[in-house]
Amino acid sequence: MKTNWTRALRTSIERNITMDNLLPDRLPKYVHSYVYLFGVLTLASFVWLIVTGTVLAFFGPEWWHVSPVGHFFNSMHFWSVQAFFFFMVLHLWAQFLMAAWRGGRHFTWISGWLLFLISIVGGLTGYLSQTNFDAQWVGVQGKDAMNSVGVGGFFNLLNFGQMYGLHIFIIPFALMALISGHLFLVRKHGVVEPLPWDGKGDDAR
Amino acid sequence: MGQGGLRPPLQAGSSWQFAWLNLSVADMVVVGLMLVVFALALIMRWPGEHS
Structure with missing residues (x-):
């Protein structure tokens, strides 16, 4: 059968991306540790950064400088980025200390x-x-x-x-x-x- | 400084300096807090887990 890019891509996806891996309904017991939460806390902070940043971008600088609600969203954006870097560094420490690059x-x-x-x-x-x-x-x-x-x-x-x-x-x-x-x-x-x-x-x- | 003094609007306050390292009090508080949270995450038992 003659190969083409579409078929090669489909074959590669079928071989490398299994739904059992992408959406697992069971996780290993060792993830029952708070150390494994820093990654998802970083992700949650990022989602909140995007939400507050979208609101700030929509209304613009004059709004976030003078409006009370603008101040509030500006503050949420600021504190989200504090949380983002805080948890990202903790995630980095945890992954470094457990040599997370092991096993491919x-x-x-x-x-x-x-x-x-x-x-x-x-x-x-x-x-x-x-x-x-x-x-x-x-x-x-x-x-x-x-x-x-x-x-x-x-x-x-x-x-x-x-x-x-x-x-x-x-x-x-x-x-x-x-x-x-x-x-x-x-x-x-x-x-x-x-x-x-x-x-x-x-x-x- | 002349002309009333050009001062940075960002005021980090007092800081600890060692060679190239320059940490403000706020920097040290955040780093300390990160160490505390990391230690707690290692020590605290997962809810429902038994030794």
Whole structure:
């Protein structure tokens, strides 16, 4: 049978993506630990960031600076990002300490790092999108850092339109795409098991 | 500083400095809180679990 891209894609999906893995109704007993909750808490914070950020983007800076409801949504966006990074760092500690890249999970680990690094750029562009004196100060100070590493020519912290566009469109969609991939890999390979206590490594089981 | 002094609007307050590391009080509070939450997550037993 002659191969074509559609058939190859269907075969690959059927082989690599099983619904038993994507939507499991049973999880291993070892996930009964609060350490395994940091990832989903990060995800919940991200969902709340998108919800509050969408409201802020819809009504705009004049609304979030002067309206009481705007202040409220601005604050929720601020505290969501505090929770987002708080739980993401805890998730990183937990996964690092249990060597979560074991058992073919290296791309899960790498995608997590990419998410962390892109989130930092999201945080920076968010500071620059506040349209207040803090944003001006961060922009003027930070542009020298960008110039010193050679990216100031195309990543201009003083260009509000560029920073705002990155913050509300490109970075959120990049994060959503990467989170989808990250979650898919978690489902595909399963949640990593805790390290064995006998010091003999994975081979002990 | 002249002209009334150009001051950053972001005021982190007092900070602890060690070599390249510069942590404000707020930084240290957040890091401390993260360590506490992480330790609690390791120690606390899952509801319904028995040893």
